[in-house]
Amino acid sequence: MNALDPDPGTWLLDRIDAHEKTLTSQIEQAHAQIEELTGRLRELDQDLDHLRITRKTLLVLATAPDPAPPPPPTPMVPDHPAYQQILTLMIGTGQPTRARDLCLALDLPLERKNIENTRAKLKRLVSLGVLVEIEPGLFAQPRP
Template identity: 30%
Template sequence: MVSLPEELQAREDAARQRVEELQAEAVELALRLAKAREDLSWLEITRETVTQVLAELSAAKAEPDIPTEDASPLHMTSAPHGVGVMMVPPWREGLVVAVLPDVYRDIVEIIADAPGPVQAKQIVPRIGLPTTTGKIEGTRGKLKRLVERGWLDEDTPGQFTLARQGPGRDRVNSQ
């Protein structure tokens, strides 16, 4: 016959072993979940990129080339199979935000409505995306592209404002 303290000790040991097994399973599941989330994030980014490229290509086919005085082969708006397609044109006087793809237009409008400089992580939820690292980095890339093309300024790293020579606050929503 087993004594009560021995029985309690045996049950405690069994419970401790079960807790350790469950903790090991939880660690394994947490690692698998992190990997699955990373895979999902990459797939979302890939799908969005492909969708954007296809939309840009179809928009380029729908709009005829409008050469400008300073047009060069590098700045043409269409080419076979999307080679050399530039969907975010360099800003120039008279160019309105409506020429930008939807997501870029949304970004410029959000920055125009902001009282001061805006960071990528502040823009992501305002354009309807989850605030994951992938979405923030993708948006930061778009912001940098808008800076390169003269639509935005980045006086302080990571802080974006409308370009001083770019689309004025009074013209952002025009046309």
């Protein structure tokens, strides 16, 4: 054997070391890929769970009966007796009424100030939601 020729045992050990380094590098890369894929798999599982929950919620909502709407608030009628008299007459007739006709029914003189005061009270009842103005100057009870 020549002094320049490498020792066959050393040569084989060097080859084994090189191969071991290559395999170790590949293993580290594979572990990194596994960690990345495991993280991605967790994200996909979570997204799938969210979709399943959404589907389940939508199916429950689709089969559930619609909740009843809350009842409309009861309008507050002013305490003044004139408002009570107007409402009593409106309920009694059950027909749309004008301020002039209410003045007659209330035995008020058909003077401009009485008609205008009655119209103002009717407009206030409209603004409170107690009555509706179905056309200018014609007032009625709201329909349910």
